[in-house]
Amino acid sequence: MLEAAALHVGYGDAPALWDVSLRVGAGEIVSVLGPNGAGKTTLVNAIARLLPIRRGALRFEGAEVTAASAQDMCDRGVALIPEGRRLFTRMTVEENLELGSYRRAARAEKAAARERAYAMFPILAERRRQLAGTLSGGQQQMLAIGRALMAQPKLLLIDEPSLGLAPLIVEQVFATIRQIHASGVSILLIEQNVAKALDLAERAYVLEGGRIVASGRPAELRAQPQIRAAYLGADV
C-alpha cells in the first residue's frame, strides 16, 4: 500500500533521514522505533508530505506521490495524527471532527462518520460543544484520533499517541488503535512505549541517526540483544 524507497529528507543544511526504505502492506500495522532525534517524526511528516523529499521515491497504492501536496495525500486516503495532538484548541469538539472530513471521498458521509466517532468515544459526544483546548490530555488524544478517522483513511500515520497520558488511558488508546486496525485500516505507528508498540505491530523498523538499522517481526527484534539493550530497555 505504502512504499518508501531510499528517502532522503532534511531541514536546511542538516539531513535528517538517509536512504530510508520501508513498506506498509494493505491492512498491515507497522511500527517505527528508535531514540529521540532518530528522525521518526521527520519520517511520518515526509510521508504525509509536510516536508519535502530530497531524493528517493514514495508510492501510495502504486501511484508516485513523492512530490504530492499534503492536501493531495489526504484526498488519497492518508491521515496523520500528529505528535502532541495539534487540535484546533479554540474550536469545539464537533468543529474539530468536521474539519477532519475535508477529504473529497469523505464529505458525503460526514454525519455518519461523526456518529461513528461518537460511538467509539462516547465522552466526545457528551462534550461536543466544549472547546477542544479545555479537554484533558486523554480526551484530546481521542479527539485527534476521531478527527483523523473522519477522513475515512486507508492508511493512518500515528505519531506518539501515548505521549503524556496516564497508564489507564494508554490502555484505552491502544485498544482503540487495535480496533481501527481490525476494521481494515493500515497503520504506521510511532511510539516510545516500545513494549506496547511491539505487542501491537506485525512488523517494526528501528531508526537510528536517520537510518534504518534493523527491521523485522517483533519476535525477531526482541531476540537481538544489541537492539534490546539500545532501544528496547529491559522490560521487553
Added chain:
Amino acid sequence: MALIRGPHAAPAIAALAALALFFVPAAHLPAFYESFFYILCYWIALATSWNILSGYAHYLSFGHGAFFGAGVYASATLTTKFSVPFLWSIPAAAAVAALLAAAIGAVVFRLNRLRGDLFALLTLAVAFVLSTIVLNTPIDGGPGVYLSAVPLPDIAGSPTATIYVLGLGLAVISIGTAYAVAHSRLGLGLFAIHDDEDVAEAKGVPTFRYKMIAFAISAGIAGAVGAVHAMYVSYVTVGETFGITVPVYVVLMSVLGGMRHWLGPAVGAALIGASLFAFTGGASATIGRAVVAFGLIAVILLLPEGVVPTLLRRARGWLKKRAKPAAMPQVAPPAALRSRSPVSQAGAPLLACFGVEKSFGGLRALRGVSLEVKRGEILGLVGPNGSGKTTLINVISGQYRRDAGRIALDGHDIGRTSAHRIAALGIARTYQIPRPFAHLTALENVILAGTFGGQADRAAIRAEAQHWLEFAGLGARAETLPGELNLHEGKFLELARALAAHPSLLMLDEVLAGLTPSEIASAVALIRRIRDAGASILFVEHNMRAVLELSDQLVVLNYGQVIAAGAPREVVRDPEVITAYLGAAHA
C-alpha cells in the same frame, strides 16, 4: 541576546560619531544643516526611547506620541505661563511624561489580559484622551501656544545650533540608556518578558516592576524630546503634536533598524529621516514619498529582523568562517547544588500544602489537596489526565493563586506570594511542554535563570550555566536557539534552566514523557544525582516504572483530590488507585 551584544566596536563607533556631530555647529554650516541634523537626532531619540519597552519587552505602544505630547505641553505651559527657564522645563517635562506612563502602567500592567494587541490599542486611546484634554482646557484651548517669547539660553552660538546641541544630547542619552538597559539585568528580564512573560515571572523576573521601569524611562525620554521640540517649532498645536506621525514613525524606524538591538532604532531613524529629506525635498515630494515607502517594504522583506541584527549576524558568520575554530571554553568544575534556604533538621517538611483549593469558573481543579515534601525527598505525583497535577504545580509556583488553603515553604506561608518571589525563595519548575525563551540561546536561557536565581557575579553565572548544560547533556548545544532543539533536548534545557536557580525544591512536570526506555534510564540517574546534590523533588510522571524507582513517597490525585499517599509499593496496590489510574494491566 546573541544579537544584542554587538562587538565592542559598536558602542565605540557610536560614541565617536556623537562626538563628531557635536562639532557640527563649529563648522559654521548654513543653519539649514543644523536643523536637518536636529531632526535626525529628534527621531533617533524618540525611536530609541520607544524601543526600550516596546522593542525589548515587545509591548507595542502606539502611545509614544502621548508622552512626547505631554512633554511638549508641559514645557510650553511652564515656560509661557509660569516663566520657568526653558532648560529647567526639560527635566520637568521628562518627569511629567514618566509619571503619566507610571500611572498608566500601574493599572494596565497588572492585568494579564492587556498583553499584546490590547496594550497597543489602549496606548492609542491614551493619546486620544490626552489630546482631547489638552485641546479643551486652558493648557491649549484651541489656538495653540506660542513660545517665540520664551528666552533660549545661548549654548552653541546661535538658536538653531543650541537646539541642535540639545537634540544631540538627548539622542546620546537615549542611545546610552538603551545600551545600558540591554546589557543589564533589567534588559535580560525585558527580553525574557518578550518571549514568555509567565515563564519569566516563574524564573524570578519581577515582571511588573521591570515593565514599569522600562515604560517610565521610555516615556521620560520622549517627554524631554517634546520639551526641546516645543522650542524648535516655537508654535505648538494639538493637531501637530498628537498627530499620527510620531507614533507611526517610531514603530517604522525601530522595525527597520531592528527592535532587538540597542542601536537598531537609531539606525532606522537615521535611514528614514535622511531618505525622507533626500527624496521629498523640492518638486518631486509625492514621488519621493512613494520611493521611500517602496524602499521600506523592500528592506523589511529582505531583512525581516531589521538592518542592524541582520548585518551583525552576517558579519559574525563571515568572521567565523575566516577565524580558526575556537578552542572549547574551559568548563567550570561541577558546582554542587547549593540550596538557598537555611537547612533545618532533616525530615522536616520543606513544602507543606494544606487544603489547597483552586477553581476555574465552575471547574474545581483542586479540591482540598494536602501533601508534604520532606527535605531531601523525592515525591512522585501521579493521577489521570485532568486530575490537577499541573494545576498544583502552577499554584505552588505562584503562577495561579490558590482560592483557599495554605502553602508553606520552610514554615513560611507563600500562598499569596508572587511567582518571582517564590522563585527567589528557592522553588524551580519545568514545563511539561518546554517553554524556553525562543530568542535567547540555550546558554542564555540558563544564564537568565541563574541571574534571577540569586547569583550576582556574571562570570560565575556564565560558567555555571555552561556546567548545567553539560550536566543535562546539552554542552554542545549552548549557542543553539531553542527552536532548533528537539523535544527531548527541550526537556533537558528546561531541567538545566531549573537547576541554574539552585532550587531547594524542584518540580518536574513530565520530564520523561516521550523518551525511549534507555533515555529514561539515564534521566532517572540524572534525577537521582540532583537529589543527592541536595534538592528536594516533586515530580509528576506517568511512567510507573520510573515513579516506583525514584519516589520516596507517592501521592495519587484524582478529580483534584488526593486518593492515596504513602510508600510507593503500597499505594500502587490500592484498589482505588488501580481503578482510577493504573488500569487492570498494572494490578
